[in-house]
Each structure stands twice: as C-alpha cells, then as structure tokens.
Amino acid sequence: MRLNTLLHATDAIHSETETAQDLRFLLGAGSPLGGARPKSAVSLADDRIAIAKFPKPDDTRNIAAGEILALTLAQQAGIQVAEHRLVSVGSQGVAVITRFDRVKNTRLPFISAASLLGLPHGEPGAYTMLADGIRQFGDDVAGDLRELWRRLIFSLLASNYDDHLRNHGFLMHQPGRWSLSPAYDLNPVPEIDRVRMSKTAITEEQQEPSLALALDAAARFGLKGTEAKKILRAVFTATSGWRKTGRQLRLKASTLDAYASAFEHPLRDEANRLLG
Ligand SMILES: Nc1ncnc2c1ncn2[C@@H]1O[C@H](COP(=O)(O)OP(=O)(O)OP(=O)(O)O)[C@@H](O)[C@H]1O
Numbered sequence: 001m002r003l004n005t006l007l008h009a010t011d012a013i014h015s016e017t018e019t020a021q022d023l024r025f026l027l028g029a030g031s032p033l034g035g036a037r038p039k040s041a042v043s044l045a046d047d048r049i050a051i052a053k054f055p056k057p058d059d060t061r062n063i064a065a066g067e068i069l070a071l072t073l074a075q076q077a078g079i080q081v082a083e084h085r086l087v088s089v090g091s092q093g094v095a096v097i098t099r100f101d102r103v104k105n106t107r108l109p110f111i112s113a114a115s116l117l118g119l120p121h122g123e124p125g126a127y128t129m130l131a132d133g134i135r136q137f138g139d140d141v142a143g144d145l146r147e148l149w150r151r152l153i154f155s156l157l158a159s160n161y162d163d164h165l166r167n168h169g170f171l172m173h174q175p176g177r178w179s180l181s182p183a184y185d186l187n188p189v190p191e192i193d194r195v196r197m198s199k200t201a202i203t204e205e206q207q208e209p210s211l212a213l214a215l216d217a218a219a220r221f222g223l224k225g226t227e228a229k230k231i232l233r234a235v236f237t238a239t240s241g242w243r244k245t246g247r248q249l250r251l252k253a254s255t256l257d258a259y260a261s262a263f264e265h266p267l268r269d270e271a272n273r274l275l276g
Pocket residue numbers: 033034035036037038051082097098099100101112162166167169184185
C-alpha cells in the first residue's frame with residue numbers, strides 16, 4: 001500500500017498545493033466509490049482490494065479511529081462487519097476496509113438499502129421499512145431480520161447517527177435474492193455533532209428514538225421479547241466496554257475522550273434499566 005503517498009496527495013489537494021505527481025497518484029489509485037469522505041482503492045499484501053478512508057482537514061477528531069472502534073465493538077456485539085484495520089501515519093489515522101463485494105476476481109452484485117426499497121432521493125426511510133424489504137427480497141429472511149435489529153440496537157447504543165439507508169447494503173449471493181452485506185461506515189457521533197444529523201427512524205411513525213420503542217418494534221423483525229432482550233444485552237455489554245476496547249486498539253486517551261458522549265448517554269441508561 002502506498003498510504004503515505006496517497007495521504008500526502010489528498011492533504012496537498014485540500015491545501016491547494018498539489019503537484020502533478022500528487023494528482024497522478026490519486027488518479028491511478030482512485031475509486032469510483034461514493035460517500036462523503038476522501039477515499040481510495042488500495043491493494044493489500046494478499047492482493048485483495050480494500051478501501052482506504054482518509055482524514056479531512058476540517059475533522060475535529062480522529063474519524064478513522066472512531067470508525068475502527070465502532071466496527072470492532074459491533075463485531076464484539078455479534079454483528080457481521082467488514083474486515084477493517086487502522087493504519088496510523090504520523091498523527092493521522094487511515095481506516096482500511098477490505099471490500100466485501102469481491103470474491104477472488106469476481107464482483108458480487110451490491111445495492112444499497114435505499115435502492116432495495118426504491119426510496120426517492122431525500123426520503124429517509126425507517127428500519128421497519130427495511131425489515132419489510134428483507135421479507136420481500138431477502139435470502140435468509142429470519143437471519144437477516146435478526147441481524148438488522150441487532151444493527152439497529154447498536155446504532156442507538158453507539159450513537160451511529162450516520163446510519164442513512166445508503167450506509168446499509170445488500171449482496172446477491174443467490175440469484176435474485178438479496179442478503180445483508182457486512183456492516184460498514186459505522187461512526188460513533190459525539191453529542192455536539194448530532195444536531196446536524198438525522199438518524200434513521202426505528203419505525204415509520206417514530207419521532208424520538210428509544211430502546212423501549214425498538215423492543216416494541218421487535219416483532220416486525222420476527223423476534224420474540226426474550227430473543228430481543230438477549231440481543232440487547234449482548235450489544236449493551238459490548239458497547240459498555242468501549243473504552244477498554246479502544247485502549248486495546250491503542251487509541252490515545254484524548255482520541256477516546258472525544259467519543260465519550262457517543263457511548264455514555266441517556267439511551268445507555270435506558271438499556272441498563274430495561275435489562276434490570
Ligand atoms: N467494504 C466495502 N466493500 C464494498 N463496498 C463498500 C465497502 N465499504 C463501503 N462500500 C461502498 O462504498 C460507499 C462509500 O463508503 P463509505 O460509506 O464507507 O464512505 P463515506 O464517505 O464514509 O460515506 P458517507 O457519505 O455515508 O459518510 C458505501 O456507501 C458503499 O456503497
């Protein structure tokens with residue numbers, strides 16, 4: 001991976017000091033992937049392809065570290081996640097996410113949840129709508145509904161406010177049927193930044209997100225109350241250990257402090273109460 005060179009090139013473009021060589025590097029390594037953050041395709045030592053997500057000059061915290069922390073916690077909570085690792089280049093972090101839509105040289109068809117539902121642009125959708133989509137187009141319907149509910153609970157407890165329906169996706173493993181892709185683009189959002197973002201609603205009617213509401217909606221995901229509580233407990237346990245996991249990932253105390261309000265918040269207290 002030429003992360004150093006690519007990082008230098010993206011920094012140079014943002015500060016408008018790029019050279020022809022910087023541009024050539026990005027042009028050569030660039031990827032057509034969408035999304036808001038600067039990224040590039042990189043090949044790993046074993047020849048698999050990954051996506052490198054770079055910092056932006058106006059970032060107020062280490063976004064890559066937050067994403068890797070969230071992916072690690074989600075995995076601990078039993079969620080299937082994209083393979084990931086954090087590469088530190090000086091004081092900056094680059095999140096390297098292995099592509100899940102490639103099997104050797106072939107490409108698995110991928111669509112976003114927004115495409116699966118045919119959501120018009122600007123229409124936010126809701127988790128229950130996605131559950132109905134899985135019922136209609138899914139391959140392992142029961143398994144994916146359970147997995148989606150687990151992701152919904154994770155998004156509440158880890159303050160993943162970036163959970164719009166292009167950040168959920170589906171892969172075609174079986175002709176004509178869609179399966180949830182591994183989870184990607186999970187971002188814990190500290191309280192200060194939440195005002196600018198709108199989280200995907202639990203149901204079509206929901207205003208304020210709460211765990212009680214998620215539990216009430218569990219039947220739409222094919223879950224009995226006891227199964228739902230078991231999932232809630234697993235996600236609660238994993239996300240409660242966020243600081244320890246962060247330390248194990250060797251994240252700096254100041255980096256972790258910037259994420260504290262994404263994990264310590266009233267919804268966590270609510271989960272604690274519901275679990276008794
Ligand atoms: N591991 C992966 N394998 C294949 N495709 C992926 C993978 N991760 C992300 N993608 C695709 O690339 C797009 C952009 O990636 P990602 O969502 O991580 O970037 P972003 O810039 O953080 O997006 P956003 O605008 O939502 O903040 C995704 O919407 C998805 O379609």
